[in-house]
Amino acid sequence: MDTAIDIALKFAAITVAFVVVLLIVAYTVLAERRVLGFIQGRLGPNRVGYGGVLQPFADLLKFILKEDIVPDKSTRFIYFLAPVIATMAALMTMIVYPFGPEIRIPFTSITIPLVIAHFDVGLLYVLGITSVGVYGIALAGWSSNNKYSLMGGLRSSAQMISYELALGLSLIGVILLAGTLDLAQIVERQSAWHGARWFILFNPLGFIVYLTAAIAETNRVPFDLPEAETELVAGFHTEYSAMKFALFFLAEYINMFTVSMLATTLFLGGWNVPFVDLFLERGSFLFGLVSAIGFLVKVVFFLFIYIWLRGTLPRFRFDQLMDFGWKTLLPLALLSIFITATLIFLFPNYW
Amino acid sequence: MLALLFILFAGLAIGCALAVVAQRNPLYSAISLIGVFISLACLYVMLAAPFIAAVQVIVYAGAIMVLVVFVIMLLNVEQVEHGRTRLKFLVPTAVVLAAILIAEVAFILVSVQEFRVTATTNATDIGLTHSIGSQLFTRYLLPFEITSILLLMAIVGAMTLARRGGLLSQMARVIPGAQQFPLSMIDPKAASDDLTLVETDSTEEAARLLGVDHRDRDDS
Numbered sequence: 001m002d003t004a005i006d007i008a009l010k011f012a013a014i015t016v017a018f019v020v021v022l023l024i025v026a027y028t029v030l031a032e033r034r035v036l037g038f039i040q041g042r043l044g045p046n047r048v049g050y051g052g053v054l055q056p057f058a059d060l061l062k063f064i065l066k067e068d069i070v071p072d073k074s075t076r077f078i079y080f081l082a083p084v085i086a087t088m089a090a091l092m093t094m095i096v097y098p099f100g101p102e103i104r105i106p107f108t109s110i111t112i113p114l115v116i117a118h119f120d121v122g123l124l125y126v127l128g129i130t131s132v133g134v135y136g137i138a139l140a141g142w143s144s145n146n147k148y149s150l151m152g153g154l155r156s157s158a159q160m161i162s163y164e165l166a167l168g169l170s171l172i173g174v175i176l177l178a179g180t181l182d183l184a185q186i187v188e189r190q191s192a193w194h195g196a197r198w199f200i201l202f203n204p205l206g207f208i209v210y211l212t213a214a215i216a217e218t219n220r221v222p223f224d225l226p227e228a229e230t231e232l233v234a235g236f237h238t239e240y241s242a243m244k245f246a247l248f249f250l251a252e253y254i255n256m257f258t259v260s261m262l263a264t265t266l267f268l269g270g271w272n273v274p275f276v277d278l279f280l281e282r283g284s285f286l287f288g289l290v291s292a293i294g295f296l297v298k299v300v301f302f303l304f305i306y307i308w309l310r311g312t313l314p315r316f317r318f319d320q321l322m323d324f325g326w327k328t329l330l331p332l333a334l335l336s337i338f339i340t341a342t343l344i345f346l347f348p349n350y351w
Numbered sequence: 352m353l354a355l356l357f358i359l360f361a362g363l364a365i366g367c368a369l370a371v372v373a374q375r376n377p378l379y380s381a382i383s384l385i386g387v388f389i390s391l392a393c394l395y396v397m398l399a400a401p402f403i404a405a406v407q408v409i410v411y412a413g414a415i416m417v418l419v420v421f422v423i424m425l426l427n428v429e430q431v432e433h434g435r436t437r438l439k440f441l442v443p444t445a446v447v448l449a450a451i452l453i454a455e456v457a458f459i460l461v462s463v464q465e466f467r468v469t470a471t472t473n474a475t476d477i478g479l480t481h482s483i484g485s486q487l488f489t490r491y492l493l494p495f496e497i498t499s500i501l502l503l504m505a506i507v508g509a510m511t512l513a514r515r516g517g518l519l520s521q522m523a524r525v526i527p528g529a530q531q532f533p534l535s536m537i538d539p540k541a542a543s544d545d546l547t548l549v550e551t552d553s554t555e556e557a558a559r560l561l562g563v564d565h566r567d568r569d570d571s
Contacts, residue, residue, distance in 0.1 A: 119401065121402050
């Protein structure tokens with residue numbers, strides 16, 4: 001009976017997490033359009049609801065009501081499967097991130113950790129699911145039976161394979177510092193110094209490499225070659241319309257959110273808000289609330305960087321992209337591992 | 352509950368494995384193979400080996416199969432009808448190999464009955480990251496290093512095979528009259544200390560000497 005309750009609770013938690021994530025993603029899209037508008041000296045969408053707050057729902061309605069076109073000579077099954085893979089792979093990593101410390105429910109002695117699934121190899125799970133996500137784009141490009149789509153899909157596969165290496169290597173420094181692959185424990189290790197012992201202080205190079213590789217992994221400006229509209233129309237999703245296009249759109253923004261969460265968890269101390277434990281008791285409800293808000297603020301900061309870059313930087317050329325990934329980012333990632341390992345070797349008792 | 356999950360994932364694995372060989376379209380086969388790997392990863396999780404499960408997904412489903420799908424997409428393999436002549440030799444061979452495999456499986460199943468080990472339910476740390484790491488870098492260090500050297504050799508071999516051919520890359524353009532190439536660049540066998548310059552008058556001539564396609568790649 002207990003297991004049944006457990007499973008029901010997990011399902012409820014996953015549902016709540018997915019809904020919250022989808023809401024945040026919807027408003028990221030709105031924020032992107034507004035911020036880009038301000039960067040470019042215009043207003044952006046501000047008509048639907050107060051200041052445009054209902055714009056995401058209007059967009060969603062439009063996506064649902066649009067005509068769903070399937071190309072005549074597409075490979076139908078894979079054409080339908082691709083957006084599903086992309087969205088599912090993007091959403092699946094959501095469950096392992098700890099978004100707050102263990103909290104005690106007020107007036108009871110029940111403590112619950114603010115994480116949905118506790119996983120011994122949480123970090124590897126995230127990397128694994130992310131690496132499966134590339135199929136969504138590659139298969140979409142192939143099944144559309146369109147040269148632009150195919151080129152977009154191929155570019156995207158090549159880009160993701162190349163930058164996955166740098167991404168994985170940049171995380172090794174953090175794993176060395178934390179000595180574990182468990183995301184909750186990695187955050188716990190950053191709780192010293194009143195929650196200010198963030199791993200970015202010891203591994204800044206790894207952080208920079210991670211951030212760059214993560215932007216490339218999510219196909220965002222300046223690495224958005226798979227959908228370079230001047231060369232490839234709309235890249236891998238040229239032939240997709242209506243809700244299927246919306247799923248790709250959604251997957252891209254969920255991926256942005258996921259890599260932002262990973263950056264926060266690994267480098268910026270996760271839910272640790274510095275010096276808040278001087279005022280609030282550790283493990284109390286209020287402490288948990290402040291920590292969770294701190295986590296969200298850091299994630300939103302990363303999302304803002306994404307939007308900011310999009311409004312600032314031009315796009316790479318494809319050969320520049322490959323050169324940068326293999327000849328600059330990969331050696332830098334190796335260097336960051338070397339520096340971190342040397343630090344740990346020189347001060348073995350400190351970590 | 353566990354038995355149900357096992358049946359689900361094992362069934363998925365077997366079904367996908369059958370689909371790999373039954374499909375005509377190579378891309379469908381590749382996708383089925385990904386299904387096999389992911390089902391196996393789920394089985395590893397059920398066997399309390401999350402590290403191996405994660406590595407299974409990252410390495411096989413995430414890296415190797417991406418390359419396979421990539422190659423299939425790049426070559427855009429058409430559905431080729433195989434001639435009966437080729438199958439003539441393959442069918443008896445396949446039957447013999449299948450018989451050997453079935454015999455092996457039967458042997459293992461019989462042996463399992465003889466050397467039965469009672470299943471232990473107490474928690475061990477086998478399969479967790481910590482134990483795998485410490486064993487891999489102490490007791491099994493030599494095999495581990497040999498494996499990495501093997502992989503390095505494969506990489507170097509692939510690079511050598513890929514770079515064989517002309518000295519100039521496929522993307523090289525030949526501009527007549529604008530450049531004078533030393534003979535060693537055109538003919539590697541003639542490489543010596545005295546650099547003979549070859550002057551070309553037309554694109555076609557230069558291209559013929561260099562062995563590259565002279566047409567602009569964009570309009571081909």
